[in-house]
Amino acid sequence: GYDVLNPKQVICTLDKxxxxxxxxxxxVGRGFATGDENKRPDQPIGLIPIDSIFSPVTRVKYAVENTRVGQRTDYDKLILEIWTDGRLTPDDxxxxxxxxxxxxxxxxxxxxEEVIEFDETPAGVSEExxxxxxxxxxxxxxxxxxxRAANCLNNANITTVGQLAQKTEAxxxxxxxxxxxxxxxxxxxxQQLGLSLGMKFDPGMVDMPAAVAEGASPNGTPSEK
Known part of the structure; x- marks a missing residue:
């Protein structure tokens, strides 16, 4: 069976x-389809193709405001307001x-990137x-x-497996x-890669992410210089 998520949707107006x-x-579809796109060559007489709105998002409102980071006040903050029809939460x-x-x-x-391969392993560095x-x-x-997990890592500026493995559960x-x-x-x-959370590695094994090297803190928030 099917659940009607918007039972208040007006279908038509009738006389008494x-x-x-x-x-x-x-x-099932994606985005928006017009009635013409929904026409079928073999459709029976009396069938009326209508526009289809497949997107669960019904409305989005955004605003950009100034915000403070440390002593600086020239950063921007994005505020989003999202309305959906119930199939998804705004967060999802x-x-x-x-x-x-x-x-x-x-x-x-x-x-x-251009990859340079060497025939021999550098001295003092094992293949492992x-x-x-x-x-x-x-x-x-x-x-x-x-x-969800990928976006959480992105927001935390965790870009490599090594960075992730060095984090603790807490x-x-x-x-x-x-x-x-x-x-x-x-x-x-x-675990599938033979790793776990909370690991420690020798210096130089895990490259520093670009955002940290350019002055952002490891949690993805710009740091004060």
Whole structure:
């Protein structure tokens, strides 16, 4: 069966003492489709194609305000108000939209760097350490996390597996919107790689993220210089 999430939606207006019977065709879609797009060559006489709104988001309002970070007041704060039809919560809608946007932007940031390969392992560096360093500096996007967990890591500026493995459970649970379910998911993913939370590595094994190197604190908030 189906649940009607918007029972107050107006279908039509009738005169008194009339009844209304209709058969509805329901399908899954994305975005918006016009009535013309919903027409079928073999549709029966009397069928009326109508516009379809598949998006669960009904309204979005945004505002940009000045905000203070440390002693500086020239930072911007984005305020979003999101309304949905009940299929998704506003939080989940924002998480999914952020993941889609990030996926589209990957074409600009996930460029292929020139790789220089050496025939011999550098002196004093074992093949195991080389493999471990490569694993630790792998992007967290490559371990196929859920949308919520991936966005939590992105907001915390945790970009590599090594950064993630160095965090403790207590530290992870302090991040906004990060709960036990996401924690267990991340622990399982790390276990599949032979890693766990709370690990320590030799200096130089985990590269410093660009945002931290440029002056942002590890939690993703710009730091005062």
């Amino acid at each position: 003492k009339h009844k209304f019977d209709a058969e509805l065709d329901v399908r 809608a924002l998480l999914q939209a952020s993941a889609i946007l990030r996926h589209h932007l990957d074409v600009f940031v996930n460029f292929n 350490n080389i493999k471990l360093k490569k694993l630790l500096n792998m992007s967290v996007n490559e371990i196929e996390l859920s949308v 530290e992870m649970l302090k991040y906004r919107n990060f709960g036990k379910k996401s924690l267990n998911e991340i622990k399982d993913k790390l």
